[in-house]
Amino acid sequence: MNRLGNLAILVGLILGVAGGLYYSWAINPVEYIDSSPDSLREDFKSDYLTLIASAYAATGDADRARARLAWVQIADLASTLGRLAQNSLADKRPDAEARALAQLAAILGERPLPLIASPTPRGAATTTPAPPSPTFTPTSSPSPTPSPTATASAPFSLSTKEAICDPALQETQIQILVLDAAGFGVPGVKALVVWDAGQDIFFTGLKPELGPGFADFTMQEGVTYSLQLSQGVGLETGITAESCADGDSEPFAGSWLFTYQQSASP
Amino acid sequence: MGTTSRLLIGIFFGLLLGLLFGWVIRPVEYIDTAPEALRDDFRSDYVLMVAEAYLVDRDLELARYRLASLGSHPPLNYTIEAIDYGVENDINHIDLQTLNQLAVDLRSIPPEPEIGLQ
Numbered sequence: 001m002n003r004l005g006n007l008a009i010l011v012g013l014i015l016g017v018a019g020g021l022y023y024s025w026a027i028n029p030v031e032y033i034d035s036s037p038d039s040l041r042e043d044f045k046s047d048y049l050t051l052i053a054s055a056y057a058a059t060g061d062a063d064r065a066r067a068r069l070a071w072v073q074i075a076d077l078a079s080t081l082g083r084l085a086q087n088s089l090a091d092k093r094p095d096a097e098a099r100a101l102a103q104l105a106a107i108l109g110e111r112p113l114p115l116i117a118s119p120t121p122r123g124a125a126t127t128t129p130a131p132p133s134p135t136f137t138p139t140s141s142p143s144p145t146p147s148p149t150a151t152a153s154a155p156f157s158l159s160t161k162e163a164i165c166d167p168a169l170q171e172t173q174i175q176i177l178v179l180d181a182a183g184f185g186v187p188g189v190k191a192l193v194v195w196d197a198g199q200d201i202f203f204t205g206l207k208p209e210l211g212p213g214f215a216d217f218t219m220q221e222g223v224t225y226s227l228q229l230s231q232g233v234g235l236e237t238g239i240t241a242e243s244c245a246d247g248d249s250e251p252f253a254g255s256w257l258f259t260y261q262q263s264a265s266p
Numbered sequence: 267m268g269t270t271s272r273l274l275i276g277i278f279f280g281l282l283l284g285l286l287f288g289w290v291i292r293p294v295e296y297i298d299t300a301p302e303a304l305r306d307d308f309r310s311d312y313v314l315m316v317a318e319a320y321l322v323d324r325d326l327e328l329a330r331y332r333l334a335s336l337g338s339h340p341p342l343n344y345t346i347e348a349i350d351y352g353v354e355n356d357i358n359h360i361d362l363q364t365l366n367q368l369a370v371d372l373r374s375i376p377p378e379p380e381i382g383l384q
Contacts, residue, residue: 008269012276013283020284024293034305041298044335048301051312051332054319068311096323 038073045072046084049104050097053081057100057188062107069104081105082206089201098203099188106187106205106212154181156189156232156260164255165244171218172241173255174227178204178213180262185213189260190230195223221253232260302337306351309336313348314361317368326371342372 037048049072056065074080085101156178164175178189187205204215219225225239236258244254301312313333320329333341349365 005269005272008272009276012273012278013280014276016277016280016282017284017287018280019277020281020286021288022284023281024285024288035299035303036305036308039299039303041300044299044301047332047335048312051315051319054323055315058318058322068315071308 037068037071040072045074046087048072049074049081049084050088050101053100053104054097056104056107057096065104065107069108078105078108078206078208081108085203085206095190095201098201099190102203102205103188106185106208108208154262154264156229156262158232158234158236158258159261160257160259161236162257162259163242163244164257165252166255167244167249167252169255171255172221172253174217174219174225174239175255175257176204176215176227176229177211177257177259178215178229178261179259181264183261185211186262187212189213189215191215191217192228192230193217194226194228197223219253219255227258229260301335304336307355309344310348310351312336313344313368314352314365317345317348317364320368320371321364326375329368330372330375342369345369345372 037045040048049069052065052068052072055068056062069077081101081104085098085105088098088101089095159179164173174193176191178186180186185204187203187208189204191202191204193200193202200217202215202217205212207214207216219239219241221241223240224237227236227239228234239256241253241255243251245251301309304312313336316329316332319332320326330341333344336344345365345368349362349369352362352365
């Protein structure tokens with residue numbers, strides 16, 4: 001009888017656990033209706049980042065954009081934005097979208113992201129903690145101060161072209177540095193690279209750690225490229241990976257750095 | 267104590283354990299949510315971002331597409347909700363104007379006929 005009783009308790013426990021789990025996971029699970037952007041699915045998160053970029057491109061409000069980015073809580077934000085911009089170009093989406101992402105990536109290098117006061121825990125019930133004050137705040141909004149961007153009226157022209165023989169550089173690259181008239185890097189400038197078998201587009205600002213006006217493109221050895229800025233004057237042709245020699249070491253393929261500067265306003 | 271009583275006691279404690287595990291220790295995690303599950307303030311800010319972008323690109327279709335992520339209601343509804351939220355929370359005038367512009371333009375679109383109605 002005692003053995004049968006213990007078995008009954010065990011069976012009861014199993015039935016109870018099963019019933020409890022079924023109720024708490026299937027019938028009445030923790031509801032999550034008040035989520036924050038960090039819990040969005042990856043594709044929605046990408047859309048959200050693109051929307052932040054579009055809003056930033058429209059308003060130029062960098063503080064607001066930084067706050068919005070902080071809610072998404074992505075570790076390597078700059079490279080994520082760069083990847084999104086490349087995907088946008090590959091998907092033939094409007095150039096404005098990739099440019100906006102590049103401009104957004106560029107502001108990340110200016111100063112650190114604000115910390116979120118109270119990040120929303122995952123799995124929290126409907127009673128989530130008080131939100132970090134959203135950008136949607138009752139503060140008077142001063143006139144936005146856009147980060148430097150190119151203007152169609154002042155084209156960029158090539159100021160220097162330098163061969164880079166850096167054995168530490170893993171790839172052979174066409175690097176561009178786009179500066180405004182005051183010498184500050186300009187993000188979101190489109191560059192077109194053309195070679196015999198194809199062409200590619202890239203934007204400045206996707207690697208904010210290297211400066212907002214910086215962009216690079218990986219060359220293949222033995223291929224000749226042409227380079228043109230969308231808002232630039234002139235076309236650079238005959239760009240190939242030049243051979244570099246570093247002392248006694250084996251020759252290696254070098255890179256090129258093209259520096260463009262905007263002419264003074266007319 | 268009879269077998270039935272023991273069984274009931276087992277079920278009772280088992281249920282407690284199951285609920286504790288399912289609600290507290292390892293609740294259902296919603297890590298892949300959609301924008302429609304966003305909290306009110308984030309939803310309103312989402313609509314504001316759409317409105318800010320719209321003010322420059324004037325692409326109403328894109329704005330409607332973006333607002334459609336918030337659920338199955340007409341995009342205008344979400345914009346009005348965001349305006350209501352903004353009024354309740356005393357947001358700044360410029361943001362309200364931005365939202366209002368989007369609402370006005372969305373309102374100018376004739377409603378789509380409902381499927382099945384003749």
